[in-house]
Amino acid sequence: MNHRRLLLALGVALVGSTSPVRAQDSGLAGTYRAAADSLIRAATRDSAAYQRLARLVDGFGHRQAGSRSLEAAIDWILSQMKKDGLQNVRGEPVQVTHWVRGMESAVLVKPRLDTLHMLGLGGSVATPKGGVTAPVLVVSSFEDLERRKAEARGKIVLFDVPFTEYEETRRYRSDGPSAAARVGAVACLVRSVASFSIRTPHTGRTTYDSTVARIPAAAVSVEDAMMLHRMQDRGEQVVVTLTMGARQLAPVPSRNVVAELVGREKPDEVVVLGGHIDSWDVGQGAMDDAGGSVAAWEAVRLMKELGLRPRRTVRVVLWTNEENGVEGGRGYRDAHKADLGRHVMAMESDGGVFAPTGFAFAGSDSAAALVRQAATLLGSIGATKVEKVPDSPDADIGPLVEEGVPGIGLRVEDSRYFWYHHTEGDTLDKLDPGEVARCVAAMAVMAYVIADLPSGLPRS
Numbered sequence: 001m002n003h004r005r006l007l008l009a010l011g012v013a014l015v016g017s018t019s020p021v022r023a024q025d026s027g028l029a030g031t032y033r034a035a036a037d038s039l040i041r042a043a044t045r046d047s048a049a050y051q052r053l054a055r056l057v058d059g060f061g062h063r064q065a066g067s068r069s070l071e072a073a074i075d076w077i078l079s080q081m082k083k084d085g086l087q088n089v090r091g092e093p094v095q096v097t098h099w100v101r102g103m104e105s106a107v108l109v110k111p112r113l114d115t116l117h118m119l120g121l122g123g124s125v126a127t128p129k130g131g132v133t134a135p136v137l138v139v140s141s142f143e144d145l146e147r148r149k150a151e152a153r154g155k156i157v158l159f160d161v162p163f164t165e166y167e168e169t170r171r172y173r174s175d176g177p178s179a180a181a182r183v184g185a186v187a188c189l190v191r192s193v194a195s196f197s198i199r200t201p202h203t204g205r206t207t208y209d210s211t212v213a214r215i216p217a218a219a220v221s222v223e224d225a226m227m228l229h230r231m232q233d234r235g236e237q238v239v240v241t242l243t244m245g246a247r248q249l250a251p252v253p254s255r256n257v258v259a260e261l262v263g264r265e266k267p268d269e270v271v272v273l274g275g276h277i278d279s280w281d282v283g284q285g286a287m288d289d290a291g292g293s294v295a296a297w298e299a300v301r302l303m304k305e306l307g308l309r310p311r312r313t314v315r316v317v318l319w320t321n322e323e324n325g326v327e328g329g330r331g332y333r334d335a336h337k338a339d340l341g342r343h344v345m346a347m348e349s350d351g352g353v354f355a356p357t358g359f360a361f362a363g364s365d366s367a368a369a370l371v372r373q374a375a376t377l378l379g380s381i382g383a384t385k386v387e388k389v390p391d392s393p394d395a396d397i398g399p400l401v402e403e404g405v406p407g408i409g410l411r412v413e414d415s416r417y418f419w420y421h422h423t424e425g426d427t428l429d430k431l432d433p434g435e436v437a438r439c440v441a442a443m444a445v446m447a448y449v450i451a452d453l454p455s456g457l458p459r460s
């Protein structure tokens, strides 16, 4: 850029930052520019959200459904929300699945002795005491298993499927164990659902088909899956001992965390924003999903602090047990069944709190047009993209979207998310305070504008 153009660009930037209403603003963007800019300034002036997230994950660790740490974290959040001055702060009761991993290991017995890096899958049954020792059949897809099904009986089937995209690859984690059981396998291993690996196994929920035997199921690291595959390709016999002490205990009481900033004109109409407060039992669950939970919470706290009280109520909801069954999301829908018609929009962040890029939106075209206009207010933090999607953009708001509530998910630069997802590596240090702050800003501006629109969001 030459000097003349640089000066011109600086001049435009200066005019832009000092004028409350920009020349190109019109309609919704013009009405809300000043409020949006003050929310963005407040969210990005310091690292308050990151510090709060650090206090949460360092103070309580991971927060698996059924664990004491989850309930202790919920107690702490409720007390902090009251100190923040939020309204109607409460825990809404939800019964949650209580699955515990117990002791577990996978040992390569042939062609040589070695330890494999594994994590049992959530919901898996245990092996018999002493484990299951069996030859391994490595397959690269469901179709490959179908072709080789005659070889599967009595074996441990390993799905060595490279990561393409989360929803596509995680089918092997969800459905692989029952597919293997259907052809007579005694246990199932899956290559971790990971876009990059330093031999870290990734856990996650598996779901059994009730018409076939429930066999023990675990994820192994990408490196281990690829090694076993190479051994098979060389014609070597691969034998593994899988030992798992997992137990499904009786369901226990948990809570969805709820707090509000009550609307100034239409308090019965609600914009929900949140994340899920539970995590897997590894790492700190910092990005999945303490980060989304804190971003939503901070968004509402900042509105309160700035005296920005929208027409409708903004309600932060931190759902419990997303990971092992979306019980918090379904519980919220059931508890609020009579009010779902007055839910103007439900927003969730559950894709990591990296640099925000925009939103995915499920709802009518006319609602999407308003959401797109609101997103233009996020130009200074790069979060203006709005993609229309056919289904709920995130899991916990799924039950609401199915009932017709417009749903919106925060979208971020997620190229590193599946490096850490559901592993010991999901810890605070992977996150950047400035990026977390911009996620808070994006959620705050979108929630505020939609909650304040004179006419609400048109439904499909």
Ligand SMILES: [Zn+2]
Residues within 6 Å of the ligand: 276, 288, 289, 322, 350
């Ligand atoms: Zn999550």
